[in-house]
Structures are given as structure tokens and as C-alpha cells.
Amino acid sequence: MINEINGQINNDLKNNKRKKCHAFFLTCLIGICIAAITGCSIGYEDYSASGTAMDTILTANIRVKGSENGQNVWNELLGESTRLEQSGLSRRVESSEIAAINASAGSEDGYPLSDEMENYLELCLELSEETDGAFDISIGALAQLWNIDEAAENPKAFVMPTDEQILAALAVSGYEKIKIEDHRIYIPDGMVLDMGAVGKGIFLGEAYSVLKESAISGVVAAGGSILTYGYKAGGNDWKVGIVDPFDTSEVIAVLSVEGSGYISTSGDYERYVEYNGVRYHHILDPHTGYPADTGIRGVSAVLTAENELQNGLLSDAITTAVFVMGEEKGIELAEKYGAELLIVRDDGSVYMSDGMQKMAD
Ligand code: AMP
Ligand code: MG
Numbered sequence: 001m002i003n004e005i006n007g008q009i010n011n012d013l014k015n016n017k018r019k020k021c022h023a024f025f026l027t028c029l030i031g032i033c034i035a036a037i038t039g040c041s042i043g044y045e046d047y048s049a050s051g052t053a054m055d056t057i058l059t060a061n062i063r064v065k066g067s068e069n070g071q072n073v074w075n076e077l078l079g080e081s082t083r084l085e086q087s088g089l090s091r092r093v094e095s096s097e098i099a100a101i102n103a104s105a106g107s108e109d110g111y112p113l114s115d116e117m118e119n120y121l122e123l124c125l126e127l128s129e130e131t132d133g134a135f136d137i138s139i140g141a142l143a144q145l146w147n148i149d150e151a152a153e154n155p156k157a158f159v160m161p162t163d164e165q166i167l168a169a170l171a172v173s174g175y176e177k178i179k180i181e182d183h184r185i186y187i188p189d190g191m192v193l194d195m196g197a198v199g200k201g202i203f204l205g206e207a208y209s210v211l212k213e214s215a216i217s218g219v220v221a222a223g224g225s226i227l228t229y230g231y232k233a234g235g236n237d238w239k240v241g242i243v244d245p246f247d248t249s250e251v252i253a254v255l256s257v258e259g260s261g262y263i264s265t266s267g268d269y270e271r272y273v274e275y276n277g278v279r280y281h282h283i284l285d286p287h288t289g290y291p292a293d294t295g296i297r298g299v300s301a302v303l304t305a306e307n308e309l310q311n312g313l314l315s316d317a318i319t320t321a322v323f324v325m326g327e328e329k330g331i332e333l334a335e336k337y338g339a340e341l342l343i344v345r346d347d348g349s350v351y352m353s354d355g356m357q358k359m360a361d
Contacts, residue, residue, distance in 0.1 A: 044216055049074045053081035054199055054222055062218030073214045080206045089195040091140055098193050106189030113183050120202060123310055127317045128175035135321035136286040138178060140192025142169040148282040151273035158273045166289035173286060200225040201316025204262055205309045225316060226263040245269045245297035245344050252344060255359040260305035262312050266319035267298035283323045294326035298344040301334060327351060
């Protein structure tokens with residue numbers, strides 16, 4: 001009897017424990033559900049926004065740390081793009097450092113560089129050397145002459161440059177004529193620097209720094225240039241579509257990118273004008289003075305972003321360079337910098353490096 005009572009008490013105790021356990025689990029479950037809905041209570045906020053910046057559409061889909069505020073992070077990204085364009089990189093904005101350098105062309109005193117600009121310019125010059133001048137930010141006079149940016153908006157405004165004009169623009173170009181000494185830059189009379197090939201990549205490098213402070217994961221896109229940051233919730237890879245140059249409403253590949261990476265694309269479909277049945281586009285060959293014509297319609301590159309801020313600039317520069325250099329030399333260049341490469345040829349066929357192939361499977 002006593003044993004039965006003891007048994008009963010033990011059973012009651014067990015049942016009570018079980019009930020308490022169920023209640024505990026239920027409370028936890030509800031807690032987790034509420035936390036998942038609000039996000040913030042378990043340390044994050046999902047935030048999405050888009051706007052225009054750097055002459056293109058800027059979008060962010062980010063998981064912001066609970067200690068931060070999504071709107072503030074977005075404002076920081078926008079502020080960074082404005083700062084880079086207005087006070088740094090745009091040759092068209094008078095207040096920018098590049099415009100001031102261009103205004104100093106021919107001066108014996110040169111122009112004092114900010115540390116930030118000096119780093120960017122040194123990297124650009126390194127790329128020019130590595131590409132035998134296929135990539136060259138000193139082609140500003142040539143870019144102004146072709147003025148494809150404007151012609152792409154208003155084809156009637158396009159004026160075909162003469163051979164003499166092209167030769168004159170080439171005469172004031174040439175990265176090897178740029179000198180950087182004691183944090184000052186010296187460029188010859190008439191030279192115009194143009195950072196159009198690296199602006200978005202530089203921005204994404206800065207965006208990486210912003211997200212490193214404030215976000216758990218996310219994607220930031222400036223036009224076709226993309227930064228993936230961290231690891232997507234659920235452990236899935238980021239999916240990045242690469243535009244088909246033959247039909248820009250379609251994608252030619254969807255890449256699975258693991259972790260943080262910079263994905264850049266250059267193509268003859270981005271900015272161009274059709275004139276007498278010929279397509280004149282915005283990527284210029286510094287050796288001929290004409291739009292590059294090496295059998296390529298589009299180039300995409302993927303570089304890791306993990307601890308490599310400069311890779312934003314590099315991935316952007318590499319796609320422009322490969323477009324000008326052509327497939328064979330382009331592949332060598334990409335290998336040197338550890339970039340995975342996708343090339344869409346004139347005939348529609350596609351080259352992918354081994355790593356790119358894996359991402360596209
Ligand atoms: P992207 O679309 O990144 O390939 O950059 C193209 C832009 O870079 C052009 O609109 C020009 O401003 C500039 N650019 C054109 N050709 C070259 C070149 N060979 N090297 C460096 N920059 C270039
Ligand atoms: Mg580029």
C-alpha cells in the first residue's frame with residue numbers, strides 16, 4: 001500500500017515534471033517564434049532598400065545586427081557612395097579629388113593626394129602594368145571624345161571622332177606618364193584621369209567595411225556589381241544572376257557564391273550607341289583608341305571579399321581589363337589575381353574558369 005502510495009506520488013511528481021517540461025518547451029517555442037518574427041529580439045533586423053547612386057541603382061538586402069538600425073546602415077551606404085562620387089572619384093564633379101588632379105595637369109607642383117586616393121591610384125597603376133596598358137585610367141580625354149555615356153542616352157548627339165582627334169586624345173593618355181612621389185601626383189598637360197572602370201568596385205569595398213561593423217550578412221548591388229557579405233541564413237549560398245549580353249532581360253548563368261565576395265561585370269551592352277550599323281560601346285582600347293573589339297561581349301569576375309577590401313576595386317578593374325585584353329591574356333590576368341572568370345564570346349559561347357564552373361552548376 002505504502003509502495004502504491006509512493007508509486008502514486010512518484011507518478012504525480014513525474015507527471016508534474018513532464019507538465020512543467022512541456023510548459024517550458026511551449027514557452028521557449030513561443031519565444032523563438034516571436035523572436036523570429038521580430039528579428040531584433042534575437043539580435044538582428046532584416047532590412048531592404050534601393051535608391052540611385054553613382055549613376056546607377058543601388059540596392060541592399062541586409063541582416064543588420066540587433067545593436068544597429070537598418071535605416072542608419074542604409075544611410076551610411078548612401079553617404080559613402082555620395083562621398084566617393086562627389087569628393088573622390090567623379091571627373092565630372094568639380095569638387096572631387098580626381099577633378100582637382102585633372103585640373104592640375106601639367107603643373108610642376110603636382111597635386112597632394114589623400115591616403116585613400118593614393119591607394120586606389122597605386123592599385124590602378126599596378127593593374128596598368130600587369131595588363132600592358134589595356135587597363136588605363138589615363139584615357140579620360142579619349143572617353144570624353146567618344147562621349148558614349150551621353151550618346152547612349154541620346155544617340156542623335158553622337159559624333160564619330162576623326163582619326164586625328166583619336167590620335168590627339170591618345171597622345172595625352174598613358175599611365176606610364178603618371179608620377180606619384182611623396183604623396184603627390186604629377187600628370188602631364190592635357191591628361192584626364194577617369195575612374196569609371198573602378199568606381200562601383202571601390203564603393204563595394206567601402207560597403208564591405210560598413211557591413212563588417214553593422215551587419216551579420218547581406219547583399220549590396222551597385223548596378224551589375226555585387227557584394228555578398230557573410231553567410232546567408234539557413235546555410236544556403238548566395239544566388240547571383242549574370243546578365244545575358246544577347247538578351248539583357250535574361251540571365252546566362254546563376255552563380256552560387258559562398259560567403260563574402262565581389263562579383264563584377266563589364267559588357268558592350270551596358271553603354272553603347274549604334275551608328276551606321278556598328279555598335280560603339282564604352283570600353284576603350286588604349287592601344288587603338290577605339291572601343292575594344294576582342295571577340296568578347298561580356299566578362300564577369302568573382303573575387304573573395306574576406307578581409308580583402310581592395311578586391312572590390314580589383315574585381316571591377318579585372319573585368320574591364322579582360323574585355324580589352326581578350327580571352328587568352330585575360331584568363332592569365334584573372335588567374336594571377338585569384339579571380340574566377342566568365343566570358344561570353346561574340347558567337348554566344350561561354351568560357352568559365354574551373355571555380356566559376358563550380359559556382360554555376
Ligand atoms: P566598366 O563598365 O567597369 O568596364 O568600366 C567602363 C568605364 O571605364 C568607361 O565608361 C570609361 O569611363 C572607363 N574606361 C573605358 N575604357 C577603359 C580602359 N581601357 N581602362 C580603364 N578605364 C576604361
Ligand atoms: Mg570595371
